[in-house]
Amino acid sequence: MRQTTYLTAALLLLAGPVGAEPTMQSAMHQHSLPAMPSQAAPQAMMAMSAEDGRPLVKLSAETIALLRADMRHMMAAYATIFGQLADGKNEEAAKSIEENLGMTAMKTHPGMMKASQELPDNVRMMGMNMHKSASELAASLKNNPKPAAVFAGMQQISAGCTACHMAYRVR
Numbered sequence: 001m002r003q004t005t006y007l008t009a010a011l012l013l014l015a016g017p018v019g020a021e022p023t024m025q026s027a028m029h030q031h032s033l034p035a036m037p038s039q040a041a042p043q044a045m046m047a048m049s050a051e052d053g054r055p056l057v058k059l060s061a062e063t064i065a066l067l068r069a070d071m072r073h074m075m076a077a078y079a080t081i082f083g084q085l086a087d088g089k090n091e092e093a094a095k096s097i098e099e100n101l102g103m104t105a106m107k108t109h110p111g112m113m114k115a116s117q118e119l120p121d122n123v124r125m126m127g128m129n130m131h132k133s134a135s136e137l138a139a140s141l142k143n144n145p146k147p148a149a150v151f152a153g154m155q156q157i158s159a160g161c162t163a164c165h166m167a168y169r170v171r
């Protein structure tokens with residue numbers, strides 16, 4: 001279901017405002033000519049990322065600032081967790097996952113706590129789903145430390161991050 005949301009958001013983004021579509025397509029077409037193949041991909045991507053058709057979710061400036069700090073913390077934790085997993089320190093990883101990304105993290109990050117009071121239900125649910133999948137991985141890591149299961153769990157978490165980022169903007 002999370003993947004469907006992500007896909008829908010991605011498709012909406014790709015479609016963009018009607019007026020911008022021909023420009024983007026002709027830009028992509030032009031740059032995919034054999035004359036300068038190496039520049040084709042980066043330029044097309046830049047053209048896409050400049051379009052922002054995501055609906056705006058209103059949050060107070062203070063909440064956004066706190067939330068951004070929380071987000072940077074989650075991103076750093078995500079990298080740390082990969083390191084712990086790579087070293088085979090699954091118990092440590094499970095603890096990091098729960099504390100920094102799981103349901104526990106929702107109660108310790110001031111921006112998330114504030115945001116949960118201001119966010120519309122559907123956006124708050126996206127956050128909850130992401131934290132829930134992290135808690136699930138933290139719990140299952142002990143019973144099922146097989147790489148495929150760990151990768152799938154980490155994928156679920158990052159899909160949760162991505163789904164929210166692709167679907168909404170706050171400014």
Ligand code: HEC
Nearest residue numbers: 068071072074075078123126127130160161164165170171
């Ligand atoms: C429920 C929605 C939601 C989820 C889930 C979510 N984010 Fe965010 N994220 C936001 C919002 C809102 C911002 C602020 C955007 C802005 O400043 O314009 C943000 C900003 C960020 C930033 C930029 C911080 C800065 O300094 O500007 C990073 C990095 C980030 N998120 C990483 C993550 C990671 C990693 C995850 C998953 C572990 C995640 N996010 C999950 C909503 C979400």
